[in-house]
Structures are given as C-alpha cells and as structure tokens.
Amino acid sequence: MPYSDATIQLLSPEGTIVSSDAADEYQPIIDALSDEQLREFHRTMVVTRRFDVEAANLQRQGQMGLWVPSMGQEAAQVGSGFAARKQDHIFPAYREHAIAMIRGVDVLDIVRMLRGVTHGGWNPVTSKNFHLYTLVIGSQALHATGYAMGIQLDGATATGDPDNDEAVIVYYGDGATSQGDVSEAFVFAASYQTPQVFFLQNNHWAISVPVSTQSRTPLYLRSTGFGIPGIQIDGNDVLASYAVTRKNLDEARAGNGPRFIEALTYRMGAHTSSDDPSKYRADAEVEFWATRDPIARFETYLRGRGEGDAFFADVATQAEDLALDIRQRTHEIETPSTDKMFDHVYSEPHPLITVQKQWLADYEAGFGA
Amino acid sequence: MTIDSMPMAKAINAGLREAMNNDPKVLLMGEDIGPLGGVFRVTEGLQAEFGEKRVLDTPLAESGIIGTAIGLAMRGYRPVCEIQFDGFIFPGFDQITSQLAKMTNRHEGHVTMPVVIRVPYGGHIGAVEHHQESPEAYFAHTPGLRLVSPSTPNDAYWMIQEAIQSNDPVMFFEPKSRYWPKGDVDRTASTFPLHATRVIREGTEVTLVGHGAMMAVLLQAAELAAEEGTSIEVIDLRSLSPIDYDPIIVSVQKTGRLIVAQEAPGFVSVGSEIAATVTERAFYSLEAPVLRVAGFDAPFPPAKLETIYLPDVDRVLEAVDRALAY
Numbered sequence: 001m002p003y004s005d006a007t008i009q010l011l012s013p014e015g016t017i018v019s020s021d022a023a024d025e026y027q028p029i030i031d032a033l034s035d036e037q038l039r040e041f042h043r044t045m046v047v048t049r050r051f052d053v054e055a056a057n058l059q060r061q062g063q064m065g066l067w068v069p070s071m072g073q074e075a076a077q078v079g080s081g082f083a084a085r086k087q088d089h090i091f092p093a094y095r096e097h098a099i100a101m102i103r104g105v106d107v108l109d110i111v112r113m114l115r116g117v118t119h120g121g122w123n124p125v126t127s128k129n130f131h132l133y134t135l136v137i138g139s140q141a142l143h144a145t146g147y148a149m150g151i152q153l154d155g156a157t158a159t160g161d162p163d164n165d166e167a168v169i170v171y172y173g174d175g176a177t178s179q180g181d182v183s184e185a186f187v188f189a190a191s192y193q194t195p196q197v198f199f200l201q202n203n204h205w206a207i208s209v210p211v212s213t214q215s216r217t218p219l220y221l222r223s224t225g226f227g228i229p230g231i232q233i234d235g236n237d238v239l240a241s242y243a244v245t246r247k248n249l250d251e252a253r254a255g256n257g258p259r260f261i262e263a264l265t266y267r268m269g270a271h272t273s274s275d276d277p278s279k280y281r282a283d284a285e286v287e288f289w290a291t292r293d294p295i296a297r298f299e300t301y302l303r304g305r306g307e308g309d310a311f312f313a314d315v316a317t318q319a320e321d322l323a324l325d326i327r328q329r330t331h332e333i334e335t336p337s338t339d340k341m342f343d344h345v346y347s348e349p350h351p352l353i354t355v356q357k358q359w360l361a362d363y364e365a366g367f368g369a
Numbered sequence: 370m371t372i373d374s375m376p377m378a379k380a381i382n383a384g385l386r387e388a389m390n391n392d393p394k395v396l397l398m399g400e401d402i403g404p405l406g407g408v409f410r411v412t413e414g415l416q417a418e419f420g421e422k423r424v425l426d427t428p429l430a431e432s433g434i435i436g437t438a439i440g441l442a443m444r445g446y447r448p449v450c451e452i453q454f455d456g457f458i459f460p461g462f463d464q465i466t467s468q469l470a471k472m473t474n475r476h477e478g479h480v481t482m483p484v485v486i487r488v489p490y491g492g493h494i495g496a497v498e499h500h501q502e503s504p505e506a507y508f509a510h511t512p513g514l515r516l517v518s519p520s521t522p523n524d525a526y527w528m529i530q531e532a533i534q535s536n537d538p539v540m541f542f543e544p545k546s547r548y549w550p551k552g553d554v555d556r557t558a559s560t561f562p563l564h565a566t567r568v569i570r571e572g573t574e575v576t577l578v579g580h581g582a583m584m585a586v587l588l589q590a591a592e593l594a595a596e597e598g599t600s601i602e603v604i605d606l607r608s609l610s611p612i613d614y615d616p617i618i619v620s621v622q623k624t625g626r627l628i629v630a631q632e633a634p635g636f637v638s639v640g641s642e643i644a645a646t647v648t649e650r651a652f653y654s655l656e657a658p659v660l661r662v663a664g665f666d667a668p669f670p671p672a673k674l675e676t677i678y679l680p681d682v683d684r685v686l687e688a689v690d691r692a693l694a695y
C-alpha cells in the first residue's frame with residue numbers, strides 16, 4: 001500500500017469526495033471549478049489515453065522507433081496541467097503527453113520526435129510555454145530553476161497579481177530524484193527562493209528498478225532538508241492533483257518560495273515500447289493499481305454529479321477523432337531533408353557546418369548525375 | 370586612441386563591465402565571484418557596482434550553474450558563468466555538452482543560447498592537482514559550442530565582449546598564467562573578429578601555431594631561433610572552434626613547415642585536428658610532417674614537475690630542428 005496518512009486525496013478510488021482535515025483545506029479550490037472545467041479534466045484524460053493507445057499501435061506498425069506510454073498517469077498530469085496558469089512555464093520530462101495536449105502542442109510533434117524526424121522542435125513560446133521533452137534524466141530541473149530565476153529577475157512574479165505573476169512547474173520521475181541535477185535544482189531553488197513547483201510523478205518504476213532502490217524514505221520528504229516544503233498526493237486523483245498544484249503554484253508565484261509535490265501514481269504500461277515489464281514486476285501490483293484507475297474513478301464521480309451518457313459518448317467520439325487524425329497525419333509525415341542535420345547547430349554561420357553541408361549536397365548530387 | 374596598460378585579469382574585468390553596461394540582460398554567475406571578486410579577482414568590484422541581481426554568487430555546483438544559466442538564457446538573459454578552475458568543469462560537463470550545446474538545434478532555432486562559460490585554464494602557476502589542466506579538446510569536439518582563448522590583455526578585453534554578444538554558447542578559455550603580465554589595451558575599437566586567427570610574427574621557414582599561454586613561449590622561441598638565423602612565423606589561433614584555417618594555410622604555403630604547440634595532452638587534441646586538416650589542405654606545400662609539441666599523455670603532474678610536463682622554448686626549438694631536418 002503506497003499511500004500513507006500524509007497522502008492527500010480528495011476523491012476516493014470509489015469516486016466519492018473524501019472528507020478529512022487535509023482534504024477540506026483544498027475543497028474550496030475544487031468548489032470553484034465549473035462543471036465545464038470538470039468535464040474538461042475528464043475529456044483530456046480520455047483523449048490522452050486514446051492518443052497513447054493509438055501511438056503505441058503506430059509504433060508496433062513500424063511508424064515510430066519508440067513509444068513512451070503515459071497510461072495510468074493521466075490524473076497526475078491533467079490535474080497539475082490545468083492547475084498551471086496561462087503565464088506559467090512548464091518543463092516536462094518525456095511522458096507528459098496530457099500536458100502537451102492541455103497547452104495546445106500539436107501532439108503529432110511528439111510522434112515526429114519518436115519517429116526520428118525531430119529532436120522535439122516545437123517552439124515553447126507558441127506552445128503556451130510548454131518546453132521541449134528532455135531525455136537526459138533530471139537535467140530539465142535545472143533549466144526550469146534557471147527560468148524561474150529569470151522570472152524573478154524580471155520582476156514578473158510576486159506582485160500580488162495571480163493572473164499575471166509567473167511561475168514554473170517542472171516534471172520528472174522517481175528515478176530522476178536520484179540524479180544530482182535534481183538535487184542541485186533544489187539547492188538553487190531554495191537559495192534564490194524561485195517561483196516554482198517541482199512535480200514528481202512517482203510511478204513506482206524507473207524502467208525495471210523499483211522506487212525503493214531510489215529512496216528508502218517517502219520521496220515527498222526529500223525536499224524538506226533542502227528547505228523546500230514537500231507534499232504527497234494521490235496522483236491518480238485528478239482533483240487532488242489540480243487543487244494541490246494550484247495552491248502550491250500560487251504560493252510560489254506569491255513569493256513564498258518553491259514547493260515540491262510527490263504524486264503517487266503508476267505506470268500501467270511498459271516503460272517504453274522496447275521494455276518488457278513481465279521480467280521485473282508482479283501481476284498483483286499491476287492489478288492493485290488497475291483498481292485505482294484515474295479515469296474510471298473520475299467517471300464515477302462525474303456520473304454521481306449527474307453527468308449523463310451523452311457526455312461520455314461525446315468524449316469517446318472526440319477521442320476516436322483524434323486517433324484517426326493522428327493515424328492519418330503520421331502516415332503523411334515526411335522524412336526531413338538532409339539539410340536539417342546542419343540547420344540550427346549554431347545560430348550564426350560556422351565554417352565547418354557550411355563546408356560539410358555543401359559537401360554533402362554535392363556528394364548526393366553526384367549520384368544523380 | 371585610449372591605450373591603457375593592464376594585466377589580462379583587469380582587461381577581462383573591464384570587458385565584463387563594458388558588456389554589463391551595454392546590455393542589462395548580461396549576468397555574471399559563479400562561485401565566489403561577488404565580494405571576493407573570484408579566486409583570480411577577475412570580477413572584482415562588479416557586484417558592488419551592479420548589485421547582487423547582476424552578479425550572482427551561486428551555490429557550489431557546476432552543473433547547477435550551467436543548467437540554471439540555460440534556463441536564464443531561455444528567459445532572454447545572457448549569463449556569463451565562471452568556472453573556478455579548469456579541473457572543476459566536469460561536474461558541469463553534461464549540462465554543457467548534452468544540454469547547452471544542443472539546445473538551439475533541438476529547438477530548431479526557436480531558442481538561442483547566448484551563454485559564455487569562462488574557464489581559467491592551463492599550467493605554470495604551481496598549483497595543486499585539478500588546478501592546471503587544459504580541457505579544451507573535450508569541448509572542441511562538441512558541435513554547438515564555440516571556443517576561444519585570448520593570449521593578450523587587448524584580445525581578452527575585446528573577445529570577452531564579442532563572446533557575450535554571440536547568440537551561441539561560447540567557452541572562453543582564460544590562460545591563467547597570463548592573468549598578471551601587463552599589455553596595452555586599446556579601448557577605442559576591436560580590430561579583429563572573434564573567430565579569426567592572427568599572425569603575430571612574420572617569418573619564412575617554419576610556422577608555429579598555438580593559443581593562450583603557449584603564445585608567449587612561441588614568441589620567445591621565434592626570437593631565439595632568429596638569433597640563430599632561422600626565420601619563424603608565429604600564429605595565434607585565438608579561436609579553437611571554429612578554427613580559422615586560411616591564415617594557417619597561407620603561412621604553410623610560404624614556410625612549408627608547421628608545428629602546433631599546446632599545453633593539453635596531444636592525443637586527440639586541437640593540435641591533432643590542425644595537423645590533420647593542414648595535411649589535407651596543404652599537402653603539396655609541406656616540406657616536413659606537421660609536428661605537435663604538447664603536454665604528455667599523462668595526468669598533469671604534481672607542480673614540482675610541471676616545467677618538465679609543459680612545452681617550453683627548448684621543446685619547441687627541438688621540434689623546429691626536427692622539422693628543418695626534412
């Protein structure tokens with residue numbers, strides 16, 4: 001049982017509102033949500049899962065070299081993703097497809113990357129401040145912290161205006177907590193009191209290594225020694241993810257310093273399409289988490305509030321539409337021209353690049369002659 | 370013309386001040402660079418002048434310094450990071466080579482990385498281990514980085530400002546043994562582009578190429594050789610990535626002999642690269658193989674042995690003799 005007394009849960013696995021001192025503190029944040037916002041949480045979770053399944057299929061069909069599934073982690077992502085305000089900057093790891101969706105990144109960009117057409121390539125500015133995926137585990141924690149330092153130097157935070165004050169949220173996994181960069185980011189964030197939230201999705205595995213190898217104490221305790229308050233949530237509860245992230249991001253943007261959230265969740269699928277979880281984890285564990293599925297839980301909750309079949313049917317249609325669109329557009333992705341290798345290595349001219357680009361063009365032209 | 374005589378450490382300090390005055394986005398970051406002014410005093414007085422928001426005494430973590438500088442650059446700042454000593458750059462190696470160097474490319478140009486990393490490097494100061502190394506080659510090997518190294522106070526004054534103006538990451542290698550000797554600094558105008566090689570002494574029989582602290586040794590070697598009747602041309606690379614080859618090729622076409630000198634170990638080094646390229650581009654001009662005079666392929670030794678490890682005038686002249694013997 002991964003949960004502890006400290007775990008903040010607003011919605012039980014059975015889909016009912018939890019009442020506790022800790023939960024009651026966050027309830028007003030949930031009460032302020034409109035029905036449409038709640039529906040949007042659900043819609044985004046379902047559509048992301050459908051996208052994930054579609055992409056995994058496309059990978060199996062040879063359309064991508066690799067797929068990184070997010071199944072099981074939708075609530076952690078969707079709640080925190082909607083908690084970020086429009087002016088906030090988001091630094092993901094590589095599994096945050098739901099947040100990409102929320103911030104309006106064309107998720108085909110993720111397909112392009114895993115197909116081997118780009119290294120990311122989207123523009124964070126036009127992607128509502130959703131930065132590139134980062135594959136070197138934990139390194140984005142420092143970029144996020146530096147960015148938050150910049151926000152602070154600009155005076156773009158802690159003015160008392162939550163609709164404009166900026167903050168940063170950075171995502172990473174339980175394995176990443178062992179990386180020096182993540183600890184260094186804690187040090188810098190605490191030292192400069194940056195406006196940022198560190199959001200850990202503890203999905204209990206770093207490929208085949210269990211979280212117990214990364215830490216012998218609950219990870220939310222990790223930040224305290226750095227001087228950063230830590231809080232643990234039920235990451236499969238979209239309401240807890242939303243409310244706790246919202247509150248902590250707002251604390252950070254109000255000038256009260258960085259915060260750390262550990263979201264307990266589970267990677268239902270393989271680490272990536274290249275992985276075989278049957279080699280290292282027990283079925284019973286997967287079954288336990290299956291009963292805590294974030295989407296089923298939230299559907300029960302919404303139905304309890306009176307949401308009817310029509311809405312769920314509509315969401316299902318929307319998910320199918322997206323899957324179809326992704327399937328079609330994946331087949332249309334063009335292989336990049338060889339020039340792409342040389343473009344943007346530097347932002348200003350560089351003789352080696354100029355010469356080699358020309359050489360390759362001439363060499364290739366030589367075959368046509 | 371305003372010409373001041375000053376040591377390189379002061380020239381870099383003046384260049385940083387100029388850059389900070391010209392652009393409010395320029396920030397300095399590093400260990401002990403505030404009230405102390407850095408262990409070499411290169412940033413002396415700058416925090417008092419510009420405040421703690423422009424000159425950041427950071428936590429003691431090199432990956433943290435470079436990693437947060439990347440985030441600051443994404444935000445539109447132009448961070449200038451000081452690495453305290455050459456041998457301490459490696460905790461930041463991943464952020465430099467996997468992150469900083471590739472950021473613009475991964476973003477397909479949507480993001481630029483105007484970050485300067487200042488690295489005091491090289492020997493001749495009798496320091497303890499990890500304080501006298503020459504790690505240029507690791508970074509020269511990495512696409513996306515630019516590397517420069519001044520050899521005079523005047524170059525240092527201008528090159529640091531030009532490095533800060535670059536929208537690409539620039540590793541700025543400061544030959545620490547040259548921090549103290551004075552030289553003339555002409556503050557009216559820069560006369561040379563950042564990435565240009567410069568012929569600093571003309572000659573006809575042998576070309577010597579080097580960078581940083583090597584230049585003083587090469588000039589002295591040329592002087593001694595001249596007394597013995599050998600005419601040597603000396604070229605200061607100034608830029609290690611990219612390398613401006615044309616002046617080197619022109620020189621080799623004249624002299625037919627090239628010797629590349631460096632403090633760094635010779636194996637897979639900047640000197641090896643120059644030897645290979647000049648052999649490709651000027652093969653028929655060469656009267657002798659390109660020779661390397663380098664640090665030995667052993668760890669930088671304890672300080673009492675450094676004068677033997679580091680290439681000196683005699684080792685350079687020995688190579689000159691070997692080249693002339695062909």
Ligand SMILES: Cc1ncc(C[n+]2csc(CCOP(=O)(O)OP(=O)(O)O)c2C)c(N)n1
Pocket residue numbers: 095135136137172173174175176177203205206207267271
């Ligand atoms: C620095 C580094 N080391 C190793 C890897 C290979 N690797 C990719 S993902 C991964 C596990 C990461 O686990 P976690 O941080 O928990 O994130 P999750 O994949 O579970 O979301 C490893 C070891 C890497 N990408 N980067």
Ligand SMILES: [Mg+2]
Pocket residue numbers: 173174175201202203204205206207
């Ligand atoms: Mg994990």
